[in-house]
Amino acid sequence: MIFGLFGNSDERKxxxxxxxxxxIIEQAEQTFTDTRxxxxxxxxxxxxxxAHEMFGxxxxxxxxxxxxxxxxxxxxxxxNEQANMTALTFVVIYLRAELVGLAAAPARAAIDQFVARWxxxxxxxx
Numbered sequence: 001m002i003f004g005l006f007g008n009s010d011e012r013k014x015x016x017x018x019x020x021x022x023x024i025i026e027q028a029e030q031t032f033t034d035t036r037x038x039x040x041x042x043x044x045x046x047x048x049x050x051a052h053e054m055f056g057x058x059x060x061x062x063x064x065x066x067x068x069x070x071x072x073x074x075x076x077x078x079x080n081e082q083a084n085m086t087a088l089t090f091v092v093i094y095l096r097a098e099l100v101g102l103a104a105a106p107a108r109a110a111i112d113q114f115v116a117r118w119x120x121x122x123x124x125x126x
Contacts, residue, residue, distance in 0.1 A: 040090070094111050
């Protein structure tokens with residue numbers, strides 16, 4: 001709490017988000033098969049689109065969406081659905097990155113590249 005009084009918390013959040021996204025992507029690519037990675041990319045895209053449709057893109061809307069997806073992520077963790085939990089983690093990170101703004105653009109770009117890479121491999125298995 002006291003640390004919020006000193007410095008810019010958005011900069012701290014952006015640094016953490018920018019650090020977390022590539023680590024989680026790398027871990028997912030080491031853990032899951034190509035088919036599962038394609039499913040994760042598709043699930044992420046569906047949930048992110050759903051979040052923007054249901055909640056909107058304003059700051060308060062993104063905060064509500066992040067809260068909702070943190071709950072879904074927790075539920076997936078409880079059910080031990082690792083691939084679904086990874087996709088929902090990407091959604092939470094992406095929503096947080098949208099809240100922070102340009103400082104967290106590298107995290108959004110990393111997730112976008114992951115989705116593009118695994119979506120195209122799902123469509124073209126060669």
